[in-house]
Amino acid sequence: MPHLSIRKNFSYTLVQYQGFSMLECLVVVAIVVILSSFAITGFYAINNKYQAKSVLQEIKNFLHLGKQYALHHNATITLYKSKDRKSCSGDWHEGLLLFIDHNANRKLDVEDKIIRVHKFAKRGGKIELKAFPSKNYMQFRNHGIINSSNGSxxxxxxxxxxxxxxxxxxxxxxxxxxxxxxxxxDARGNNIVCD
Structure with a gap:
C-alpha cells in the first residue's frame, strides 16, 4: 500500500512497497510441493529398478559361482535360502547360502563346506524361487547341470x-x-506377476 513520506526539503514523494503478497507466496509453495512430489515418485521408481537389478545380479553371481565350483571341483553344489548365514532357513530375500553338498541331500551337514554366504539389506523387496521339485533350493550336479527342472x-x-x-x-x-x-x-512368455 503506498504512503507519503516527507523529506528534508519538505517535498512530498510517493513511496511504493515492493515484495510478494501472501497469495503469490502460497502459489509458489504449492508449485514447489507439486514438483517435489513428482520428483520423489520418480526417485522411488528409479531406486526400485536399481535395487531389483542389484539383488538379481547378486543371485546371478551365486549361480555362476555354484556352476563353476561344481565343474572345477567335480562336486554337487547347493544354493539355499538362509536368514542366519549358517543354516538353510528363512526366505530368499533374507540371504543366500552356497555350499558343497557332499552327499547331495540338499541339507547343510557337518561335512559340507560353505562356499559363500550373503545377507541382503532390508529393502522391502521379495524374492521367490519358482522351480520344481522345490522352491527352497537350487542344486548343481558335478557337471554343472541343474539337478531339477528349469527355475526362475x-x-x-x-x-x-x-x-x-x-x-x-x-x-x-x-x-x-x-x-x-x-x-x-517369464520363460513361457507370460507376464511376471507378484503374489
Whole structure:
C-alpha cells in the first residue's frame, strides 16, 4: 500500500512497497510441493529398478559361482535360502547360502563346506524361487547341470517385477519386456506377476 513520506526539503514523494503478497507466496509453495512430489515418485521408481537389478545380479553371481565350483571341483553344489548365514532357513530375500553338498541331500551337514554366504539389506523387496521339485533350493550336479527342472528367481518390489531364468543346463538369462506392455515376461512368455 503506498504512503507519503516527507523529506528534508519538505517535498512530498510517493513511496511504493515492493515484495510478494501472501497469495503469490502460497502459489509458489504449492508449485514447489507439486514438483517435489513428482520428483520423489520418480526417485522411488528409479531406486526400485536399481535395487531389483542389484539383488538379481547378486543371485546371478551365486549361480555362476555354484556352476563353476561344481565343474572345477567335480562336486554337487547347493544354493539355499538362509536368514542366519549358517543354516538353510528363512526366505530368499533374507540371504543366500552356497555350499558343497557332499552327499547331495540338499541339507547343510557337518561335512559340507560353505562356499559363500550373503545377507541382503532390508529393502522391502521379495524374492521367490519358482522351480520344481522345490522352491527352497537350487542344486548343481558335478557337471554343472541343474539337478531339477528349469527355475526362475522372481524379484518383486512395488510395481517392479523382474526374474532370473535358469534352464536345465544352468544357463542364466534375465527377464525382459518383449511385447512392450510394461511388464517383463517369464520363460513361457507370460507376464511376471507378484503374489
Amino acid at each position: 528367481f522372481v524379484y518383486c518390489h512395488g510395481n517392479i517385477s523382474k526374474a532370473l531364468i535358469v534352464n536345465n543346463f544352468g544357463t542364466i538369462r534375465s527377464s525382459y519386456d518383449s511385447d512392450g506392455d510394461g511388464f517383463e515376461e
